[in-house]
Structures are given as structure tokens and as C-alpha cells.
Amino acid sequence: MSDELKRGLEGVLVAESDLSYVDGEVGKLVYRGYDIEDLARGASYEEVLYLLWYGSLPTREELDAFAAELAAERTVDDGVLDVVRALADADERPMAALRTATSMLSAYDPDAGDDPDEEVTETSLRQGRRITAKIPTILAAFERARQGAEPIAPDPDLSHAGNFLYMLTGTEPDAVSEETFDMALTLHADHGLNASTFTAMVIGSTMADVYSGVTGGIGALSGSLHGGANQDVMEVLYEVDESEKDPVEWVKDARAAGRRIPGFGHRVYKVKDPRARILEEKLRDLAESSGNTKWLDYTTAIEQYLTDQGLLEKGIAPNVDFYSGSVYDSMGIPVDMYTPIFAMSRAGGWIAHVVEYQEDNRLIRPRARYTGPVDAEFVPIDER
Incomplete structure (x- = not known):
């Protein structure tokens, strides 16, 4: 076992992944073998989610069924929306509000918890689909609450990207805006083992649920050295x-x-x-x-x-x-909502990495080199 210290895990291999590959020398990003430029220009964000979660691009029939399942999960319980309003009234930061509301979602999952007849992967993907569908609703409701407006109910007939812009502004986006925002979601969906993805994966390695992993990812992304x-x-x-x-x-x-x-x-x-x-x-x-x-x-x-x-x-x-x-x-999006939108997209990648890692799970447990004192003599409190 090497005792070489690698601060920040610089250059340390900790896992293998089929999800995304970054070649920084030539400026190339690949999701499961597909160049990001091809995906951004030719596939919807829903297609990219399917690719990351299930390993292949969907057929038209598969995509229609998947998109319909995702759209059906967009509604957020009133208990969560009440907290979102309270956080907006308290002038909470958008990323902190998203972290809190995402953590609350598990309380309203109609079949949360372990199903003895369901594989871990199926549970994680089911929970992940609900999280991914509801984050845009949370963010749009938070922004509207800050403006003193009521949330707009999601429209299941709109795309993931188009529905968010509609809930945010109250107006269906034009074709250019919807296409652009969809592409932005695809571009941010995954990017190797960055800090937030690694955080989600570490949490997943404990076999905690996906709600915990995504909440942790949001927390990591909120830091100034990662998002923003x-x-x-x-x-x-x-x-x-x-x-x-x-x-x-x-x-x-x-x-x-x-x-x-x-x-x-x-x-x-x-x-x-x-x-x-x-x-x-x-x-x-x-x-x-x-x-x-x-x-x-x-x-x-x-x-x-x-x-x-x-x-x-x-x-x-x-x-x-x-x-x-x-x-x-x-597109008229407030500047402090940019990092939450990053999280809205990247949640798909976090979920994919948790699922992939849990399929061949090993608890992530690195070591730290101890640099403190040794052989300290204990003195009872009355003698200190």
C-alpha cells in the first residue's frame, strides 16, 4: 500500500466507468462512446438521460415511454412547495433552497424505502427519475415565490427543457430558446469524476438512497470552487x-x-x-x-x-x-439561478454514477496520513 500523498486525489484512479470520458488535451467529451457535439445537436436531454441510465440510445418507442414516465413525475407535493415558499421568504440562496427541498422529496415518495422484490438498480432509477423530474418544478417555484407569484403547474406535453422555461416565466418558450436550453442541459449532464459526482458516488457506496446522493451532490456543487x-x-x-x-x-x-x-x-x-x-x-x-x-x-x-x-x-x-x-x-434567467440549473442537468449524471457504482459496490474508504501528536499524557479534568 502506497503512502504517497495525493492532495485532492490528484491523478488517483478510484473507479472505472462507462459513462463519460474527457480528453482535455484535444478538447473532447464523450458520453458512452458518443461525442458531445453529436448528442447536443442531435439528441434531446431525455435521450441523453436514457443513454446515461440504461446504456444505449432509445428507440422512438422507448423514448416516448421514458419521456412520458418522466413528465408524469413532475408534480411536487404541497408540503415541499410550502417549504420552498418559506425559503424564498427567508431570502435563502437558491442552491441551499434546492438542497433542502431535494432532501425533502423522499418523505413524499409514494413507495420510498427498500422493496424486497426490487433490485437496487431499479430502486435507484425509480427514485432518480422522480428527483430529475421534480428539480425543475422546485427551482421554478422558488424563483416565482421570490417574485411574489404562485408556482405554475408543470405541463406534461412539453419537453423537460421547455417545461422548465414555461414554469419559470409563464410563457411557452420559442423554438430557439427551448432548443438552446435543451442543449445546455445535455452539455452539463455529466463530466467524469468531478467533485459533486464523486460526492454522490461516495454516498452511494454506503448503499444510501439516491435522494441522499443527489442532495450531497448539490451541496458539493454549491461551493465556489466547483459551481458558480x-x-x-x-x-x-x-x-x-x-x-x-x-x-x-x-x-x-x-x-x-x-x-x-x-x-x-x-x-x-x-x-x-x-x-x-x-x-x-x-x-x-x-x-x-x-x-x-x-x-x-x-x-x-x-x-x-x-x-x-x-x-x-x-x-x-x-x-x-x-x-x-x-x-x-x-433567455431571461436570473444570474443566481445558473448553478441550480447546472444541478438540474447534472442530477442525471449523479444518478447514473450512483447506479453504475452500486452494481459492483465497494465502500469508498480512503486513508489520511496522521500528523498529530502521539503518546499524549491524559490529565483528569480536575487537574488541568
């Missing part, structure tokens, strides 16, 4: 806009002042994130549809300038967050 970068990017773009400076001049001044430009650099990718390439294209579509090219002009100008400054040569390239914030803003 797209919000940081958007806040920078707002700052650029308010300054009335040319975006390149603003970036020059910011870098001279020692500020880091968010949305550049990734723990894995050394070239432009393939997800960023796709979202940049969709941002162009949204800009063309709305006639407002401001965010597209800002982001492309900033990217070109930083590229010209040699960041790519240093392995610092635009990541998915550099464009996702602008995409969400173009």
Missing part, C-alpha cells in the same frame, strides 16, 4: 456594460489590476472546452433571434483578445461557463 463560474462571468459582463468601456479595454485594465477573468481555464481541458464551442454557436442563434448581439460581441471580443495574449499557449482556454451565462441571460 458562469455567474461570475455574467457579473463581469454586467460590470463591463455598466462601465461603458470597450470590453477589451476593460479586460486590459482588470488584468493590470491583478483581476482574474472568470470562464478561462479548467482542471482538465488545456484547449477550448467543446461545450463552450457549442454554446457560443447557440448564443449566436439567440442573438440573431432577438436582434441583441451585446453579450455575443463582448464575449467574442474578450476571447479573441485573451487568445491573442497567448493564454491558449499556456493551456488556459474558454470553458463552458464563459458562454453559458450569456446564454441563460439571453
